[in-house]
Structures are given as C-alpha cells and as structure tokens.
Amino acid sequence: MTELAAKGRRSPEVASTLHVNGRAHRLHLDSRVTLLDALREHLDLTGTKKGCDQGACGACTVLVDGKRVLSCLTLAAQCDDREVTTIEGLASHGVLHPVQEAFIRHDGLQCGFCTPGQIMSAVALLHEGRAGSDDDVREFMSGNLCRCGAYPNIVAAIRAVAARGSG
Amino acid sequence: MPGSILGTAVVRVEDPDLLTGRANFVDDLPISGVLHLTFVRSPVAHARVRSVDMADARAMPGVVAVFAAEDLGLPPYQGLMVLNPACERQPLATDKVRFVGDAVAVIAAESRAAAIDAAEAVVVDYDELPPAIDPERALAPDAPLQFEALGTNRAAAMHAGSDDDVLAGSDVVVRGRFENQRIAVMPMEASAIAVVPGDDGNGHDLTVYVSTQMPHGVANKLSETLGLPVETIRVIAPHVGGAFGGKPGLAAEHLVAVGVARHLGRPVKWIETRSENLVAMPHGRGQVQYVELGCKHDGTIVGLRLRIVGDAGAYAGFGGALALGPTRIMAQGVYRIPAISFDAAVAVTNTTPMGAFRGAGRPEAAALLERIVDLAADELDIDPVDMRRRNFLQPSDFPFTTVVGTTYDSGDYEAALNEALRHAGYDELRAEQRQRRMRGDRWQLGIGVSAYVEVTAGGAGSEFASVTIDTDGGATIRVGTSAHGQGHATSFAMIVADRLGIAMDQVRFVQSDTSEVPRGGGTGGSRSLQLAGNAVVGAADLVLERARQLAAQLLEANPDDIVMTDDGRLAVAGVPASALSWERVAAAAADANEPLAAEFDFRQEGATFPFGAHVAVVEIDVDTGAVRLLRHIAVDDCGRILNPLLVAGQQHGGIAQGVAQALWEQYVYDEQGNPLTSNLADYGMPSAAELPSFETLNTETPTPLNGLGAKGIGESGTIGSMPAVQNAVIDGLSYLGVRHIDMPCSPQRVWSAIRDARAGTLPPVWREPPPVFNSTRDTAGAGVAAEAADDIDI
Ligand code: FES
Ligand code: FES
Numbered sequence: 001m002t003e004l005a006a007k008g009r010r011s012p013e014v015a016s017t018l019h020v021n022g023r024a025h026r027l028h029l030d031s032r033v034t035l036l037d038a039l040r041e042h043l044d045l046t047g048t049k050k051g052c053d054q055g056a057c058g059a060c061t062v063l064v065d066g067k068r069v070l071s072c073l074t075l076a077a078q079c080d081d082r083e084v085t086t087i088e089g090l091a092s093h094g095v096l097h098p099v100q101e102a103f104i105r106h107d108g109l110q111c112g113f114c115t116p117g118q119i120m121s122a123v124a125l126l127h128e129g130r131a132g133s134d135d136d137v138r139e140f141m142s143g144n145l146c147r148c149g150a151y152p153n154i155v156a157a158i159r160a161v162a163a164r165g166s167g
Numbered sequence: 168m169p170g171s172i173l174g175t176a177v178v179r180v181e182d183p184d185l186l187t188g189r190a191n192f193v194d195d196l197p198i199s200g201v202l203h204l205t206f207v208r209s210p211v212a213h214a215r216v217r218s219v220d221m222a223d224a225r226a227m228p229g230v231v232a233v234f235a236a237e238d239l240g241l242p243p244y245q246g247l248m249v250l251n252p253a254c255e256r257q258p259l260a261t262d263k264v265r266f267v268g269d270a271v272a273v274i275a276a277e278s279r280a281a282a283i284d285a286a287e288a289v290v291v292d293y294d295e296l297p298p299a300i301d302p303e304r305a306l307a308p309d310a311p312l313q314f315e316a317l318g319t320n321r322a323a324a325m326h327a328g329s330d331d332d333v334l335a336g337s338d339v340v341v342r343g344r345f346e347n348q349r350i351a352v353m354p355m356e357a358s359a360i361a362v363v364p365g366d367d368g369n370g371h372d373l374t375v376y377v378s379t380q381m382p383h384g385v386a387n388k389l390s391e392t393l394g395l396p397v398e399t400i401r402v403i404a405p406h407v408g409g410a411f412g413g414k415p416g417l418a419a420e421h422l423v424a425v426g427v428a429r430h431l432g433r434p435v436k437w438i439e440t441r442s443e444n445l446v447a448m449p450h451g452r453g454q455v456q457y458v459e460l461g462c463k464h465d466g467t468i469v470g471l472r473l474r475i476v477g478d479a480g481a482y483a484g485f486g487g488a489l490a491l492g493p494t495r496i497m498a499q500g501v502y503r504i505p506a507i508s509f510d511a512a513v514a515v516t517n518t519t520p521m522g523a524f525r526g527a528g529r530p531e532a533a534a535l536l537e538r539i540v541d542l543a544a545d546e547l548d549i550d551p552v553d554m555r556r557r558n559f560l561q562p563s564d565f566p567f568t569t570v571v572g573t574t575y576d577s578g579d580y581e582a583a584l585n586e587a588l589r590h591a592g593y594d595e596l597r598a599e600q601r602q603r604r605m606r607g608d609r610w611q612l613g614i615g616v617s618a619y620v621e622v623t624a625g626g627a628g629s630e631f632a633s634v635t636i637d638t639d640g641g642a643t644i645r646v647g648t649s650a651h652g653q654g655h656a657t658s659f660a661m662i663v664a665d666r667l668g669i670a671m672d673q674v675r676f677v678q679s680d681t682s683e684v685p686r687g688g689g690t691g692g693s694r695s696l697q698l699a700g701n702a703v704v705g706a707a708d709l710v711l712e713r714a715r716q717l718a719a720q721l722l723e724a725n726p727d728d729i730v731m732t733d734d735g736r737l738a739v740a741g742v743p744a745s746a747l748s749w750e751r752v753a754a755a756a757a758d759a760n761e762p763l764a765a766e767f768d769f770r771q772e773g774a775t776f777p778f779g780a781h782v783a784v785v786e787i788d789v790d791t792g793a794v795r796l797l798r799h800i801a802v803d804d805c806g807r808i809l810n811p812l813l814v815a816g817q818q819h820g821g822i823a824q825g826v827a828q829a830l831w832e833q834y835v836y837d838e839q840g841n842p843l844t845s846n847l848a849d850y851g852m853p854s855a856a857e858l859p860s861f862e863t864l865n866t867e868t869p870t871p872l873n874g875l876g877a878k879g880i881g882e883s884g885t886i887g888s889m890p891a892v893q894n895a896v897i898d899g900l901s902y903l904g905v906r907h908i909d910m911p912c913s914p915q916r917v918w919s920a921i922r923d924a925r926a927g928t929l930p931p932v933w934r935e936p937p938p939v940f941n942s943t944r945d946t947a948g949a950g951v952a953a954e955a956a957d958d959i960d961i
Binding site for chain 2: 030032040044045046047048049050051052053054056057059086087088090091096100103104105107109110111112113114115116119134137138139141142143144145146147148149150151152153154155156
C-alpha cells in the first residue's frame with residue numbers, strides 16, 4: 001500500500017460558523033471542503049450549481065459579505081463568521097428579487113443550470129455599479145458561462161434592472 | 168390565428184423554480200445511503216491492459232467496492248446506433264483501452280472524496296500501443312489498428328448519388344478541402360445518473376434518475392441490454408442542464424452505474440466532473456470534406472462531387488455515421504444541383520467516441536456548401552449573394568426531391584436571404600468595406616452570407632401525448648418528449664389553453680418519467696413541437712369532443728350545438744347562460760366512471776425542412792489576426808411560430824454555438840492522443856464578452872405536414888451561423904488573396920493567412936483526397952449504417 005493511501009489523506013477538521021441566508025450554521029468539516037460542497041452536501045442548499053469545480057464556469061457564484069465569489073474556489077473554513085447569500089436566499093417572503101423577475105420577463109434562461117450563478121453574479125454586478133452599458137455587462141458577466149447561449153437575454157435582463165435602478 | 172394565444176410571446180412557466188434554486192437536477196436529489204462512483208480512466212490513448220490492481224483502493228477508508236470489467240460481467244455497451252458491430256465497446260475496458268478516458272475500473276465509496284482518492288490508488292499496468300489519432304491517417308494501410316479482427320480502421324464507407332462524372336460540362340471547377348473540426352458538447356451540467364435498485368413498491372425493480380434527452384430510450388436500452396422487462400424499470404429525467412445532442416439515451420457509464428447498484432443492492436450515483444466530461448461525453452462533428460463544384464461562367468451550378476472522411480472516434484461512435492446520414496441527405500442544400508456524387512469513409516481513431524452535437528451532420532453539410540459556393544463566387548468574380556440567387560430552388564419547386572433523394576416540404580430561400588440582407592444593410596456594409604480597404608485600415612471589415620436548409624423530425628416521426636381534465640377543472644398534459652431548456656411546459660400549455668380555453672396556470676405538465684408517460688421519443692433533432700405539439704393538439708381535440716358529448720347530455724342538447732365560450736366553458740350555441748365549467752364536465756365524466764382524458768400518437772408523414780439565411784459582420788485586425796463579431800443577423804424559418812420568445816431563445820443559443828465553432832472552439836489532441844483541451848480554461852467556449860446581441864428575425868413558411876404548420880428551430884441557428892461567420896472572416900481578407908481558412912478562425916490561423924498572403928505563400932485550398940475513396944464505390948454492407956443514420960434524431 002502506498003504511503004498516501006495508507007493515510008487515507010485525511011486533513012484536520014476545522015470548526016466554522018457560516019451565516020447562510022441569515023441563518024447561522026456551526027460546521028465541523030475537513031479543512032479542504034469548499035464552500036460549494038459545504039452548501040450542497042452539508043447544508044442541503046443545492047441551488048448553487050457545480051459546473052466545473054475549477055473556477056472556470058461561474059455556476060457556483062454566491063455572495064460572501066455582499067461580494068461575488070466562486071464557491072468552488074473558496075474553502076468553507078475561509079467563510080467563518082461571514083455572511084453567505086445563495087440563490088435560495090434572494091427572494092424574500094416569496095417575492096422574487098428584481099433580477100429574478102427580469103430573467104423571467106427577458107427570457108434569460110433555458111435549461112437553468114447556469115442561472116443561479118448568473119443571477120448571483122448579476123446582483124453583485126448591479127451593486128458594483130458595472131451595468132452602465134451592454135458592453136460593461138458583457139465584460140463583467142464574462143465569468144458566468146451559459147452553454148444554452150442565453151447571453152443576449154441575460155444582458156437585456158440586467159440592463160433593464162439597472163435602468164430602473166432597483167438592483 | 169386571430170384571438171389565439173398561439174403566436175404570441177408568452178413568458179415561461181418553468182422559470183420560477185429554476186430561478187430560485189428549487190429545481191432539482193440529478194446531483195441535487197436527496198437519495199439516502201447513496202454511494203458515489205468514480206471511474207478509473209485510461210491516461211493513454213491505446214494500450215493493452217496487462218493487469219488492474221485494486222487491492223490498495225479496496226482497503227481505503229470509505230471505499231465500499233472496486234470493480235473491473237470481469238467483476239461486473241456486464242454485456243457490451245450499445246449507444247444510439249451501431250455503426251460497425253466489430254467495434255464493440257465493453258462498458259469497462261477488458262483487453263485494450265482505446266482512448267484517453269476509456270474507463271477501466273469503477274470505485275463505489277461513501278463519499279465523493281473517498282471515491283476520488285481511491286481511484287488514484289488503482290494501479291493499471293498498460294502496455295502502450297501506437298495510436299491512430301488523425302482520421303485520414305487512421306485510414307492509411309499501415310495505421311495502427313484499433314480492432315485487429317476488423318483488419319482496418321475503416322468502420323464504414325459508402326457511395327451514393329451519381330456514378331458519372333458530375334463535373335462534366337463545367338466551365339470552371341472549384342475545389343476545397345475543408346475541416347469541420349471536432350468539438351465538445353459541454354452542457355453546463357455534465358453527465359449525471361443516480362440508480363436506486365430494488366422494489367419501489369410500484370412494480371419497478373430499478374429506478375434511474377438520469378440527465379438525458381431520452382428517458383424512454385434509456386429504459387428501452389437498459390431493458391434490451393440487461394434482459395430486464397422494460398416495465399420493471401422506471402427512468403426519470405429531472406431537470407437537465409443542457410444536452411445539445413450529448414445526452415441521447417444510455418451512456419456506457421450509465422450501464423456501469425446500473426451494474427454496480429444491482430450488484431451491491433445499494434443506490435449509487437455518478438456525477439461526471441468537467442475534466443471527465445471533456446474526455447468521456449461523445450464529441451461532435453469531426454469531418455474532413457473534399458468538395459468540388461462545377462459551374463458555368465455565369466455561376467450556374469453543374470455538379471457537386473463530395474468525398475468525406477468522418478471521424479468516429481474510438482469504438483466507432485455513432486457520430487461517425489452522421490457523415491453517411493444527415494450530411495449526405497442534406498448535400499444538395501438550397502440549390503439546384505443537377506448531379507451529385509457522394510462518397511464517405513468513416514474512421515475509428517484513438518480518441519473520444521464521436522456522437523452528436525447540435526445539428527448532428529447537417530451543419531457539416533451546410534458548411535461545405537456555403538464555403539464552396541463562396542469559393543466559386545470568388546473564382547467567377549460574382550457577388551456571393553448573386554451566386555446564391557442564381558442557383559436557389561424556387562418556392563414553386565416544393566415539394567421537391569433532391570438528387571440525393573430527400574424530399575423537402577416547403578421553402579422560400581430567396582425571401583429569407585432578402586430579408587437578412589435588407590435588415591443587415593448589405594450594400595452599406597459593402598460600401599464601408601471598400602472604404603476601409605481604400606484607407607488601409609488596421610481593422611478590416613468582413614461580410615459573410617449563408618443560406619441553408621436542414622431536416623427536423625426525421626426518422627420514425629411519431630410522438631405520444633395525453634390530456635386529462637382534472638377534477639378541479641384544470642388539465643394535465645403528458646408527453647413523450649423530454650424538455651431541458653426548450654420551454655415545452657409553456658408551449659404545450661399554450662396549445663391546451665388555445666384548444667380548451669383552460670388558463671395556462673391551470674395546466675399541469677408531466678414529462679420525462681417512464682412510469683407517468685407510457686412511451687416517448689424524447690427531445691432531439693428539433694422534433695418536439697412538431698411531433699409532441701401536434702400530439703397535444705390531437706389529444707386536446709379528442710377531449711373536447713368527449714366534453715361536448717357530456718355537456719350535451721347534461722344540457723339535453725345536441726353535441727353539434729355545444730360550443731366553447733370565450734371564457735373557456737361549454738354552452739349551447741346562443742345560450743351563454745347554459746355554460747358549464749370544465750370542472751362540472753369533468754365531474755360528470757367521473758360519475759360516468761370514464762375520466763375526461765384522451766391519448767394521441769401523432770405521426771408525421773416525413774420530415775420537415777426549416778431553412779434560413781444569415782449575415783455575419785466581422786472586424787479583423789490585420790496586424791494581429793484578432794477577429795471580432797460585430798453583428799450577426801439571422802433569418803430562420805421554422806414554419807408557423809407558436810411562441811416567438813422561445814424561438815428567439817433557440818436562435819440565440821444555436822447561433823452562439825455556431826459562432827463558437829467558426830471562431831474559437833476545437834477539441835485538440837497531440838500526436839499521442841493526449842487531449843490538450845480538457846478543461847474550460849483550455850477549451851475556447853465563449854462567454855457573453857465575446858458575443859454581440861444577435862439580430863434574430865423570422866420568415867414563416869408553414870409546413871403542410873402537421874396541423875400547427877411547425878418545423879423545428881433547435882438547430883437552425885447553429886447551421887446558419889457557422890458558415891456565415893467563417894465566410895465573413897475569409898471575405899474580410901479576400902482582398903489580400905486569402906481564399907480559405909479552416910475553422911476555428913483563431914487569431915493564429917487568421918494571422919498566418921495574412922502573413923502567407925502577403926508573402927505569396929498561401930497554402931493550396933485543395934489537395935487530393937486519401938486513397939480510401941478509390942474503393943468506397945464497391946463497399947458492400949455500408950448501406951445498413953447509412954439507412955440507420957438517416958433515422959437518427961438527436
Ligand atoms: S463550479 Fe465554480 S466556477 Fe465552475
Ligand atoms: S441556461 Fe442552460 S447553461 Fe445557461
């Protein structure tokens with residue numbers, strides 16, 4: 001047996017408190033667990049998607065303290081005591097967020113797999129004030145891939161929200 | 168349809184779940200006690216497997232079992248169709264591995280992490296063999312053989328069309344060798360399956376949740392392969408994160424997952440990683456096309472000679488057959504071509520098996536035609552638009568049977584082109600191009616035109632639907648198609664709303680579950696609206712007929728006098744006060760012990776042929792070879808439009824993928840068969856930043872083949888855009904003498920072409936095809952594969 005195999009490659013567990021969508025969760029996880037896996041596999045929040053696990057598709061985008069991050073490249077332990085917002089936390093009391101509404105109106109999704117990431121990214125982008133032109137939106141949404149090619153309508157949806165100033 | 172909801176832009180009813188994270192994809196399903204599967208895959212393209220040592224892996228924490236082929240004893244895997252029975256694939260490799268990514272063993276573990284760690288501890292002893300990677304070289308007599316018993320790497324070959332010299336009588340013959348490169352399907356959700364073995368209490372012994380286009384196809388294939396009664400298998404496709412031809416039924420790994428679950432008697436799931444997806448999910452396209460077009464001086468086409476090498480990848484992937492099927496049957500395109508001679512040879516190579524990608528053989532046909540027509544226009548000094556107009560089939564020609572035997576239903580090709588040119592402002596664009604050239608601008612303008620026709624709902628052409636009126640007066644639709652982004656829940660509810668006057672939010676939609684839907688062909692080949700949509704129409708009409716009879720009894724009237732009121736109730740004509748709600752009629756049906764429901768199988772007499780014209784406008788930096796797509800104008804005719812919002816979405820997606828192939832995407836191997844583009848960083852899939860917002864328009868030429876007048880729209884965007892964009896890049900550099908650049912027209916290739924043009928060292932656009940075509944005319948037995956390929960509906 002190889003030395004590596006014998007050790008079973010366990011890393012130490014770390015304790016952290018994640019505030020997700022306004023609720024605190026105390027977690028004891030292997031230090032290598034990503035925020036994405038913590039959400040999906042330990043907190044049953046499967047709305048955030050794994051499209052690559054390599055930081056290249058944006059499907060896993062969530063907000064940490066209001067800023068967009070790729071949860072597949074973020075360790076859960078790094079988020080100790082921080083506010084995480086996922087797609088499940090965006091609508092409040094059954095009322096869709098304006099970005100979600102705009103995605104319906106402008107048909108900004110097809111299969112919907114990239115959509116949670118697109119929406120979280122769009123919400124952050126509007127806060128960042130980077131939705132001033134179609135080109136800006138395209139550039140600052142370029143980390144969120146969509147194989148269904150819904151880009152034109154995603155851009156239109158974000159621009160519509162920006163125009164109403166209700167990001 | 169005045170006053171009807173049909174033809175109006177209705178937003179999608181399926182969106183809210185997807186937008187809030189509530190929608191479940193396979194990996195989101197809570198399945199208690201589920202084990203995670205990870206495959207041990209070959210790191211080499213071609214090798215004999217000496218031994219597989221699983222002892223270390225089996226001893227690792229969290230590992231439940233490790234299997235190689237002999238441990239599971241599964242029957243050979245069969246995909247969508249068998250191109251050559253001598254190229255059999257075992258779900259786990261036995262004697263040899265035949266591509267990088269070929270699965271050799273599988274780990275079942277308590278966690279994904281444990282499974283991945285254990286996969287690395289499996290030691291496989293490979294005895295490496297020389298690989299055959301390039302399809303043309305694989306067909307050479309001295310190439311390393313993938314299946315020694317076959318004695319060749321030629322999996323199939325055929326000759327079709329004319330036996331004569333089809334170029335005789337031409338004033339000019341233009342020739343080109345074009346590569347339609349291998350690309351990755353890349354759905355954002357990769358492959359995924361969860362298998363729950365054992366009695367579900369409802370008569371099933373096996374429950375399979377799988378990301379697929381064809382749940383019934385998966386059930387049928389599992390039944391066939393494993394010898395299980397199909398009614399004991401329940402297959403469910405939950406939400407599916409894109410497919411584009413890449414999820415057409417059972418995959419080899421699915422068979423393994425089912426085998427492991429049944430062996431262990433425990434639920435398992437396999438969620439493919441992105442890197443794994445790029446070596447395991449069948450690739451698309453992969454043709455080398457030798458094209459010769461004979462013309463008169465005035466541009467009139469005399470004849471077309473095609474010789475095509477198809478790359479089937481390892482195990483003769485069915486995608487290799489697309490050259491023999493869709494590419495061949497669409498070889499005449501939108502033109503009057505008096506004679507066509509067609510030969511194809513399909514190679515097995517030590518690469519990922521070939522499958523389907525959006526368009527599946529039809530984009531390859533349109534691309535070669537649109538490229539050679541542009542080359543001819545250039546040669547004859549005729550504007551590419553005029554060249555096309557001189558040769559178009561005319562509206563009065565339909566129905567029209569081509570010289571390769573395909574019968575087109577309806578079309579008006581020139582109208583679509585005119586509309587695209589008008590919208591693009593073609594003359595102004597040409598004027599700007601001239602100015603930029605005169606000024607010697609660094610950014611030169613290129614204008615590309617394409618005209619295409621394609622085939623949808625080919626093959627068997629039948630689909631199931633049922634409509635049931637529920638006790639609350641709403642309706643439930645069941646269909647055998649399986650939407651994964653196309654918006655069927657919306658479009659089919661629109662049909663019921665139109666026919667029965669039931670509000671869309673009262674319509675429930677059931678699909679993708681073999682225990683809920685008795686039969687179905689799934690979604691592929693742009694078949695769904697025209698087949699399932701018309702089946703919903705048929706079922707709704709039957710329901711209405713029954714309802715009128717019931718209403719007539721209740722109202723003591725003649726069924727012929729029962730009409731539907733504007734607010735969707737049933738009343739005696741002229742007596743609105745008599746109106747009965749659907750709820751009331753359904754209750755009457757229930758009292759009579761015959762629920763108000765109907766089934767309908769819609770069968771279409773033949774395929775439909777969507778068509779269109781695209782104009783692409785690109786800017787090319789002649790210093791660096793960078794290309795920017797400035798505008799893309801698409802006029803796609805999919806017959807009568809049911810929901811323009813959904814049609815535009817399909818156009819957008821299709822165009823994005825066609826543009827991507829023209830400019831960026833290519834799946835690349837090195838000489839040894841190592842993939843060089845096996846993650847999203849290396850593979851050039853575009854983001855929003857690379858693409859403009861497309862200008863999508865439509866003409867509407869209904870098909871006479873179904874009541875809705877609908878043709879498919881799923882693939883048109885890809886078929887029209889790819890050649891338009893490629894032509895635009897070449898057009899932009901034509902003033903330098905550039906006549907052809909193979910796709911993808913990457914900055915490197917474009918820059919090289921500019922450099923070579925300036926140095927007078929441009930490589931020839933033509934070379935003689937490989938000797939394999941000397942014998943395609945007398946190949947026996949290839950016709951079977953070709954006929955099967957005609958019926959492929961992906
Ligand atoms: S899953 Fe995180 S970027 Fe793709
Ligand atoms: S909607 Fe399917 S990947 Fe974006």
